[in-house]
Amino acid sequence: MSAVEAMDGQPPPASIRVALLAFDDVEALDLAGPYEVFTTAARLHARHQPGTPPLFDVRCVARTTAGGVVVRARAGLRIVPDGDFSDAVLPDVLIVPGGVVDDAMRCPDTLAWIARAAASARVTASVCTGAFLLAAAGVVRDGAVTTHWEDVDDLRRQFPRLDVRTGVRWVQHGGAGRLFTSAGISAGIDLSLHLVERLAGRALAGRTARQMDTPWHPDPQGVSHA
Template sequence: MSELVQPSCSALTVALLAGPDATASTLYGMYDLFGSVGRDWEFLMSGRMGEPLLAPMIVSRDGRGFRAANGAWIEPHARLADCPAPAVACIPDLFVAPDAPLEGYAEEMAWLRACHGQGAMLAAACTGALLLAEAGLLDGQDATTHWAYCEALAQRHPRVRVHARRTLVVSGEGQRLIMAGGGTSWIDLALFLVARLVSADEAMRLARINLIDWHHDGQLPYAALNSTRQVDDACIARCQIWAAQHYDTHSPVAGMVKLSGLTERSFKRRFKAATGMTPMEYLHTLRLEEAKQILESSAEPIEAVAEQVGYAEPSFFRRLFTRRVGLTPSQYRRRFRSMRLRLQ
């Protein structure tokens, strides 16, 4: 096998921040994609390694190897203090709970602020956006993160404008804050950065080499709609269990009110306080999540699916599904039923 060509001194430095909660897959996936730019297309076309146009570098606070959140070993190239001024500083995803405080990241946040102050772009994949927000860099800005973390980000940082639907958000002065949503949307982020740092042609070559397809429809179709965590209020928790079993019945809100023993007004106020949703919003969520499962696993007509989950009017079901999921029921079925069939 040919020896890899090392980046020249003219290659732009892309710093990849390896924090304590980093996962190796995104970190090294980004490292591989950035290292491929300018090098691998030439190799495929001529058999000779091209000159790398980007110089990815994994950096951490102390430069020492450590065990990642998913158990893989990460070996940084340098300490934060020794990292050359990067063209872009990237934060891969962080394996933390949505509402967990980011403690122990003071050095990383100071470094990110310094990089930004020196003119570098800052890019965050998935939950990496939480660190940008914690550093105060997203105040007054548009942002996105993994769909399961958007609500927590908005609550913890109310000055940040969170866009749960979008897989890629570019914001800030000079458009130097770039964030990708959940899962493999870090690949969209890498392609965008390559196009901006080098050229659109190089980004297209990278996509062709790796068979990459852009996440055109955003991340909402992949999201689990139901926020059905059990609550501390025992009365409302009992109603949640009942709703999960009777969401398809006529007047399920009235059924929950009756079960609670409260007045309708008191029940609705208490339910909203406990779950963050009105009873009807909660039931729509349960119904649409069940509809997604039916669309994935059966070929039943859309009208039958609507009726099965409790909607007498298929047109209302279609409008609600499209608004909440980001795809029509038919579009959702085409995408996810074929995927499920292939997996089976």
């Protein structure tokens, strides 16, 4: 069974490895929103199916710098990743958040890791301006994408081959269901809930949204400020 298909609402037997990229000036909710969705889904799955392997093994990954691997998010929140590019296991699901991405886009190590992780991942997704990083890494070269409403024109200018959509919460790139991009910040929660639905069934995605006490917009054409 594919990692993007649930059979009768049942998840695959082994843990699904989820990696979230962390970098200086990452938007905190871009990272924390998906992190909360996948870890909450794993907790609820364990509650309903005790004794089974964890549904999601969720890790934050960052580039090692001279100052260590502590990442300073936008507005100053400090994040301690679980690993760096040298020791992180390649994921089944790669989440690339956004934020102020200028330095990350100029970092060869970061772009190389994104490209390598995306090549092995069964699902790759960006949140907000993470779409710039996917494009800069060559993961997405054309086709439909989206990003934060404030950055639509800039994404079109920098990567003119992309079909940058507005008025959507998230976009599936192509028909294979392996690549997704979301609109800004909180839209990453909607996209992550959609991925939980794809990976483990709609019932678990719905329970996860309820546990998080967040409205879920399953329709990507739903509420957006773009």
